[in-house]
Amino acid sequence: MSTINYSDKIPNNVNLSEDRTLQRALEQWQPNYLQWWGDMGPDGSQDFDVYLRTAVSVDPQGWAQFGHVKMPDYRWGIFLNPAEKDRKIHFGDHKGEDAWQDIPGEYRANLRRIIVTQGDTEPASVEQQRHLGLTCPSQYDLRNLFQVNVEEGRHLWAMVYLLHKYFGRDGREEGEALLERRSGQEDNPRILQAFNEETPDWLSFFMFTYFTDRDGKFQLCALAESSFDPLARTTKFMLTEEAHHMFVGESGISRVISRTCAAMNELKTDDPAKLRAAGVIDLPTLQRYLNFHFSVTIDLFGADESSNAATFYSTGLKGRYEEGKRLDDHILKGQTYKVLAVQNGQLTEREVPMLNALNEVLRDDYIKDSIGGVGRWNKVIEKAGIPFKLVTPHKAFHRNIGALKGVKVSPDGQVVSEAEWAANVDKWLPSGGDRAFVASLMGRVVEPGKFANWIAPPVMGINRQPVDFDYVRFN
Numbered sequence: 001m002s003t004i005n006y007s008d009k010i011p012n013n014v015n016l017s018e019d020r021t022l023q024r025a026l027e028q029w030q031p032n033y034l035q036w037w038g039d040m041g042p043d044g045s046q047d048f049d050v051y052l053r054t055a056v057s058v059d060p061q062g063w064a065q066f067g068h069v070k071m072p073d074y075r076w077g078i079f080l081n082p083a084e085k086d087r088k089i090h091f092g093d094h095k096g097e098d099a100w101q102d103i104p105g106e107y108r109a110n111l112r113r114i115i116v117t118q119g120d121t122e123p124a125s126v127e128q129q130r131h132l133g134l135t136c137p138s139q140y141d142l143r144n145l146f147q148v149n150v151e152e153g154r155h156l157w158a159m160v161y162l163l164h165k166y167f168g169r170d171g172r173e174e175g176e177a178l179l180e181r182r183s184g185q186e187d188n189p190r191i192l193q194a195f196n197e198e199t200p201d202w203l204s205f206f207m208f209t210y211f212t213d214r215d216g217k218f219q220l221c222a223l224a225e226s227s228f229d230p231l232a233r234t235t236k237f238m239l240t241e242e243a244h245h246m247f248v249g250e251s252g253i254s255r256v257i258s259r260t261c262a263a264m265n266e267l268k269t270d271d272p273a274k275l276r277a278a279g280v281i282d283l284p285t286l287q288r289y290l291n292f293h294f295s296v297t298i299d300l301f302g303a304d305e306s307s308n309a310a311t312f313y314s315t316g317l318k319g320r321y322e323e324g325k326r327l328d329d330h331i332l333k334g335q336t337y338k339v340l341a342v343q344n345g346q347l348t349e350r351e352v353p354m355l356n357a358l359n360e361v362l363r364d365d366y367i368k369d370s371i372g373g374v375g376r377w378n379k380v381i382e383k384a385g386i387p388f389k390l391v392t393p394h395k396a397f398h399r400n401i402g403a404l405k406g407v408k409v410s411p412d413g414q415v416v417s418e419a420e421w422a423a424n425v426d427k428w429l430p431s432g433g434d435r436a437f438v439a440s441l442m443g444r445v446v447e448p449g450k451f452a453n454w455i456a457p458p459v460m461g462i463n464r465q466p467v468d469f470d471y472v473r474f475n
């Protein structure tokens with residue numbers, strides 16, 4: 001079960017050839033997927049041989065094989081973690097019952113919605129990132145971008161497999177619609193707002209993979225608890241791929257910081273204008289990008305109070321992050337949780353039924369996790385002897401969903417007037433000038449071992465290859 005069959009047209013470890021109808025349906029979807037990849041995948045990459053990892057088994061050790069692959073020939077497929085014997089549902093109203101191998105009729109609509117919403121983010125991010133290859137800071141980074149892109153494509157396969165196998169005709173229609181929506185397109189946009197934003201430059205890309213792919217991690221972790229066993233097994237394998245995406249983001253920002261700090265020490269200045277003239281990204285600009293990506297991403301967890309969240313949990317569709325490690329009753333009736341509200345112009349906390357606050361619970365877990373990496377970035381600054389600290393903004397800053405939607409709050413958590421907001425917004429969020437400056441740095445560097453001036457080389461190459469390895473052959 002853990003070994004993947006690559007002799008089928010669609011690589012898989014789910015014995016696809018034993019279900020002819022399903023195999024045929026997916027083989028019909030496959031050319032449409034490839035067409036989408038050709039249209040919306042990485043710009044101009046069709047002839048490149050890229051040093052990619054491909055899954056060869058789902059064992060934690062050695063699941064990946066590395067080698068140069070022509071990008072459109074990447075073997076996208078269907079990989080599920082092995083089934084856990086006699087797995088039981090471990091939260092919600094069905095706690096203690098056997099996990100479902102099929103979908104109970106009454107939960108079909110909700111599960112379909114959950115799977116489609118997750119699935120929609122995968123091609124969306126590929127679309128958002130499709131022009132970045134044209135301005136890559138190095139071959140190493142270009143390769144990492146493409147690795148992230150092919151794996152997001154595979155995540156789409158993971159969700160489309162579930163739709164085809166368990167949702168019949170409805171599922172097949174959803175599979176088609178997933179290839180038809182387009183990130184940022186007005187008449188047929190992607191489902192979630194953060195996936196309709198542009199990823200116009202590499203600083204945004206690194207922030208996106210650090211913050212927004214981490215939202216992916218938390219959503220997938222919550223779905224990995226699901227009573228619907230095939231969803232749990234699929235998302236568990238997706239998580240192993242997601243870890244690399246967050247690594248790309250964390251190490252990318254870390255290298256930007258490292259380069260900036262070196263320039264600050266060389267020039268003995270913290271003046272953003274002088275640093276910009278030297279072609280590096282000043283730390284306050286990094287802070288504004290961080291503020292933007294953090295706030296847009298925490299909106300993805302949804303409204304702070306949500307009856308859907310309660311239903312998804314109680315019916316066993318979606319658990320909490322690390323559900324199995326928690327020591328409560330895993331039913332949560334009668335328990336409460338604190339959410340933010342605005343009262344008399346001040347932020348206050350309000351206790352609400354925990355079941356309704358599960359979006360907030362997941363958001364808070366996410367925030368704890370994302371602060372970790374910001375701490376590691378600060379270590380780089382500290383090591384350079386520079387008195388500056390990056391911070392994640394207050395949870396209420398720049399929010400666009402739930403009780404905080406439209407409330408103007410500063411990064412340090414003060415409710416401010418419209419006028420104060422307008423006077424400070426360019427200090428708090430990337431301004432047009434910031435974005436134009438960052439855009440001006442984006443040139444294409446593809447000579448092996450060379451790096452754009454605004455970013456330091458990585459400490460190590462990929463898969464123990466040297467940093468100046470030919471990660472991409474352009475042909």
Ligand SMILES: [Fe+2]
Pocket residue numbers: 122151152155216242
């Ligand atoms: Fe993904």
Ligand SMILES: [Fe+2]
Pocket residue numbers: 152213216242245
């Ligand atoms: Fe990802």
